[in-house]
Amino acid sequence: MGAPCLDGTSFHAVNPMTEQMPLPGFADIMAAHRRLNGTVVRTPLLRAEALDAAAGRPVFVKAECLQKTGSFKYRGASNRIMQLDPAERAAGVVAFSSGNHAQGVAAAAHEAGIAATIVMPRDAPQVKVRGVRCRGAQIVFMDRHSEDREAIAKAIAQERGAVLIPSYDDPQVIAGQGTAGVECAEQLRDLGVTAQALVTCTGGGGLTAGLALAWEELCPEASIYGAEPEGFDDHRRSFAAGRRCRNARLGGSICDALMTPEPGRLTFAINKERVQDALVADDDAVRAAMRFAFDHLRIVLEPGGAMALAVALERRVPGSGPLCVLATGGNVDAGTFAQIISGKTEDD
Amino acid sequence: MGAPCLDGTSFHAVNPMTEQMPLPGFADIMAAHRRLNGTVVRTPLLRAEALDAAAGRPVFVKAECLQKTGSFKYRGASNRIMQLDPAERAAGVVAFSSGNHAQGVAAAAHEAGIAATIVMPRDAPQVKVRGVRCRGAQIVFMDRHSEDREAIAKAIAQERGAVLIPSYDDPQVIAGQGTAGVECAEQLRDLGVTAQALVTCTGGGGLTAGLALAWEELCPEASIYGAEPEGFDDHRRSFAAGRRCRNARLGGSICDALMTPEPGRLTFAINKERVQDALVADDDAVRAAMRFAFDHLRIVLEPGGAMALAVALERRVPGSGPLCVLATGGNVDAGTFAQIISGKTEDD
Numbered sequence: 113m114g115a116p117c118l119d120g121t122s123f124h125a126v127n128p129m130t131e132q133m134p135l136p137g138f139a140d141i142m143a144a145h146r147r148l149n150g151t152v153v154r155t156p157l158l159r160a161e162a163l164d165a166a167a168g169r170p171v172f173v174k175a176e177c178l179q180k181t182g183s184f185k186y187r188g189a190s191n192r193i194m195q196l197d198p199a200e201r202a203a204g205v206v207a208f209s210s211g212n213h214a215q216g217v218a219a220a221a222h223e224a225g226i227a228a229t230i231v232m233p234r235d236a237p238q239v240k241v242r243g244v245r246c247r248g249a250q251i252v253f254m255d256r257h258s259e260d261r262e263a264i265a266k267a268i269a270q271e272r273g274a275v276l277i278p279s280y281d282d283p284q285v286i287a288g289q290g291t292a293g294v295e296c297a298e299q300l301r302d303l304g305v306t307a308q309a310l311v312t313c314t315g316g317g318g319l320t321a322g323l324a325l326a327w328e329e330l331c332p333e334a335s336i337y338g339a340e341p342e343g344f345d346d347h348r349r350s351f352a353a354g355r356r357c358r359n360a361r362l363g364g365s366i367c368d369a370l371m372t373p374e375p376g377r378l379t380f381a382i383n384k385e386r387v388q389d390a391l392v393a394d395d396d397a398v399r400a401a402m403r404f405a406f407d408h409l410r411i412v413l414e415p416g417g418a419m420a421l422a423v424a425l426e427r428r429v430p431g432s433g434p435l436c437v438l439a440t441g442g443n444v445d446a447g448t449f450a451q452i453i454s455g456k457t458e459d460d
Numbered sequence: 461m462g463a464p465c466l467d468g469t470s471f472h473a474v475n476p477m478t479e480q481m482p483l484p485g486f487a488d489i490m491a492a493h494r495r496l497n498g499t500v501v502r503t504p505l506l507r508a509e510a511l512d513a514a515a516g517r518p519v520f521v522k523a524e525c526l527q528k529t530g531s532f533k534y535r536g537a538s539n540r541i542m543q544l545d546p547a548e549r550a551a552g553v554v555a556f557s558s559g560n561h562a563q564g565v566a567a568a569a570h571e572a573g574i575a576a577t578i579v580m581p582r583d584a585p586q587v588k589v590r591g592v593r594c595r596g597a598q599i600v601f602m603d604r605h606s607e608d609r610e611a612i613a614k615a616i617a618q619e620r621g622a623v624l625i626p627s628y629d630d631p632q633v634i635a636g637q638g639t640a641g642v643e644c645a646e647q648l649r650d651l652g653v654t655a656q657a658l659v660t661c662t663g664g665g666g667l668t669a670g671l672a673l674a675w676e677e678l679c680p681e682a683s684i685y686g687a688e689p690e691g692f693d694d695h696r697r698s699f700a701a702g703r704r705c706r707n708a709r710l711g712g713s714i715c716d717a718l719m720t721p722e723p724g725r726l727t728f729a730i731n732k733e734r735v736q737d738a739l740v741a742d743d744d745a746v747r748a749a750m751r752f753a754f755d756h757l758r759i760v761l762e763p764g765g766a767m768a769l770a771v772a773l774e775r776r777v778p779g780s781g782p783l784c785v786l787a788t789g790g791n792v793d794a795g796t797f798a799q800i801i802s803g804k805t806e807d808d
Contacts, residue, residue, distance in 0.1 A: 150651075156504045158526060161567075162594065175526075177758040178506060219509075239755065246510065403794070407587065410525040410760040410790030442758030446751070450798035 135381055136283035138329045141290035141322060144191040148291055151194075151223075152187050153179050155292070157299040157436075160408040167424045170434045172305070174296045177411050177442030181243060183369075184292050184319055184440050185209075185216035185279070191288030192277050193220040201226050204274045208232075208265035210368050211240025212416075212441050213279035218249035229274065231265045237368060237414070237445045256363050256371075280318030281376035290322025296436055297330035307334045308433030313419035313440050314338030314347045314390055315372040317379030323438070324386035334436070337429055338383070338390035339420040341365040341398065346374050347383070347390035356380050366395045369416030369441060391429065397422040399452045405439065406453045417441035483729055484631035486677045489638035489670060492539040496639055499542075499571075500535050501527050503640070505647040505784075508756040515772045518782040520653065522644045525759050525790030529591060531717075532640050532667055532788050533557075533564035533627070539636025540625050541568040549574050552622045556580075556613035558604075558716050559588025560764075560789050561627035566597035577622065579613045585716060585762070585793045604711050604719075628666030629724035638670025644784055645678035655682045656781030661767035661788050662686030662695045662738055663720040665727030671786070672734035682784070685777055686731070686738035687768040689713040689746065694722050695731070695738035704728050714743045717764030717789060739777060745770040747800045753787065754801045765789035 158173040176184040193205065204227035207217040214230040221228035228249040232241065233256035244251055252268065254261050269276040278285060293310075300307055310327060314320045317338070324336045338347045344365055349357040358374040365371055375383070398415050401422035405413045413421070417440045423429060424437050506521040524532040541553065552575035555565040562578040569576035576597040580589065581604035592599055600616065602609050617624040626633060641658075648655055658675060662668045665686070672684045686695045692713055697705040706722040713719055723731065746763050749770035753761045761769070765788045771777060772785050 153504070153507070156501070156526060159501070159528070178504060178523075180507070182758050406760055406794065406797070410530050412754055412758040412760060446754065446801040449754070450802045453794040454798045 133283055133378060135378060136287045136325065138325055140283060140287035141294060141326050144284070144287040145291045145294045147194055148187060148190055148288065151190055152291065154295055155179055157296055158409050158411070162408045163404070166404070167435065168427055169432045170305070171424055172296070172300060172307070172434065172436045173409060173421065174292060174436060174438050175411055176292060176438060176440045177413055177417055181212070181215040181219045182441055182443045183212040183216065183417065184289055184438070185212040186219055187291050188285035188288035188318060189213065189216035189277060190220040192282060192284040193217070193224055193226065195284060196226070196275060200275045204228060204272065205277050206231070206265050206269040206272070206274045207277045207279065208261040209279050210371070211236040212369055212443060215240060215243040215247070215443070217277050218244045218247035221249065222247040229268055231261045231268070233261065237443060237448070239443050239445050243443060280316030281378045283378065286318050286322045286379065286382070288322070289319040290326045292319070292438065293323035293326030294330065297327060300331070300436065305434050307331055307436045308431045309335045309337060309429050310436040310438070311337040311339055311391065311420045311423055311429050312438035313370055313416055314340055315370045315416070316376045317347060317383050318376065319438065319440065320387060321379040321382040324383060328386055335388040335430070336386060337388055339423045340390050340392050341367040341370050341419065342392055342394040344371055345390065345392050346372070348392060350375050350380060351384060351387065351389060354384065366398060367416040367419055369414065370419060391423040393419070393422040393426055393428065397426050399455060401425055402449070402452050403455060411439065412442040412444065412449065413439055414441050414444035481631055481726060483726060484635045484673065486673055488631060488635035489642060489674050492632070492635040493639045493642045495542055496535060496538055496636065499538055500639065502643055503527055505644055506757050506759070510756045511752070514752070515783065516775055517780045518653070519772055520644070520648060520655070520782065520784045521757060521769065521787050522640060522784060523759055524640060524786060524788045525761055525765055529560070529563040529567045530789055530791045531560040531564065531765065532637055533560040534567055535639050536633035536636035536666060537561065537564035537625060538568040540630060540632040541565070541572055541574065543632060544574070544623060548623045552576060552620065553625050554579070554613050554617040554620070554622045555625045555627065556609040557627050558719070559584045560717055560791060563588060563591040563595070563791070565625050566592045566595035569597065570595040577616055579609045579616070581609065585791060585796070587791050587793050591791060628664030629726045631726065634666050634669045634727065634730070636670070637667040638674045640667070640786065641671035641674030642678065645675060648679070648784065653782050655679055655784045656779045657683045657685060657777050658784040658786070659685040659687055659739065659768045659771060659777050660786035661718055661764055662688055663718045663764070664724045665695060665731050666724065667786065667788065668735060669727040669730040672731060676734055683736040683778070684734060685736055687771045688738050688740050689715040689718055689767065690740055690742040692719055693738060693740045694720070696740060698723050698728060699732060699735065699737060702732065714746060715764040715767055717762065718767060739771040741767070741770040741774055741776065745774050747803060749773055750797070750800050751803065759787065760790040760792065760797065761787055762789050762792035
């Protein structure tokens, strides 16, 4: 355990696996953008008058729920897997993930004809489990609260000589996620819009880091914000402390995709210099954002995927100029979604 | 009443209002495409491995549920309203619609600063009623079974000197809908794909006509198919008879957007020469298509909006080459949607 953090949780020890890795830069993101051209879906930037009215500013929603596998995670996984050498391809890949990175790795590996093994928490949404299984990957289940999925994945990788594809703390994974930022920068430019801010959900911080690196060059006027569930505000506390802080708990939010223990080492090194702050909203705000997206954008968002929209709708993002919101994933079980959209809304 | 049709329903008398109207052509569609550039959303063409597997062919879904107002109807309404002269603008517009054209007209009129009055069936989904009301249009309700909404709308237009914006039987409305066809032709070309067929839901036939005119020039290899709910197969019967046949009933399908009494006069004149056939699927197939779109495309489709996807999933579209499917609208009440996606599916 390291030095104590602001609120008593601890500064995590350095991970020797990622310590020596170089930080990715803008050139890596543009290389990924060229590499993934034709492989990833160029997801649309959605608008709705009702959204602008509710958020009190022009809002542009980058709908990554429409990405292959239903989340942005396919970008980073593909960018990493496309660069494996022949020996690595033959050995196969291993990943640990609550479900979206799992599907991204499974799909990218399937497309490349590479074997994939995924370590997933036993309580992952069924839609995510099915999404991994139908792409031919092997699943190893673990308990979110009592077991260390990273350790399990590393052991499997070591045993099989397979390549571990980290869900965020990897330069090429971060570069792949950053391609979403290149796209929305281009889409905003085509609309003649200069964004004042961008907000994205923050789990391990890989998407945030990729977006921050892309926008530092392409939209330098904009402030970058993270968005986290109440109780999982590790980035907010880490930014305030200037070093990585852990969350006190590992479960208990409806945002199954965002219950990461702490910021990544690489991602935090990038984000602490480039991200203004991380903003927090509770599960009720996330449910309201899912309903709003159903009613006014006609997209399906999972709880974690609606996190950034939730802080935008709660008007927590500073400023009143054009705001770009990442809607990061749409993998949610039908029963959960049905229950959430059936909740009473103000105009019903 | 005119001559009897194949199954005993009648050939509809010529509507004097549309009789003298010229048919739109490809040049009108390209003019609309230029006119609407920057006004309409260039909706994405979505893919899913699971969809290709289920349909038995490569499928490309044009997601018009992501269009402004949640359906393609905004295209035609905007194209018509943008060409009103100052006197017409001052007089305002009137429309009759089950809800999607209503919202399209309300939004286009609102953007142009023009007063709009909409005649809607009393049983229209609440989300459609709210979508019209929040755009400042006045609503006149009528009974779908006992009243003639067209006659009511015409009386209002005459009384106020306002311009009636037909939901399909109008050259500029057809041309506006056709811009969706120009977009997906361009998007398929960018992907290097030559479509073998296109399938779209068919109510009055305006979108079908616009698409058929656009694809006749841009994708001449493709066959065009309509898709209709069981019991509302007026296009199928009309194509077989070579003249317009009416539906026996005016209500009773979950596809609230597709219960049009008969093909339009202009639209049928275009479609009978260019559309291969109209394909039919029942309400259960439509529900299954809505669930499929939720699970695998992460879009919200209303029943009518899932009609073409339903016939694709039921493998009713001839051929096995690339198929373009229009997903035309996503305006569905939360309770209805929740109930439909919660229905048991094969893999649950």
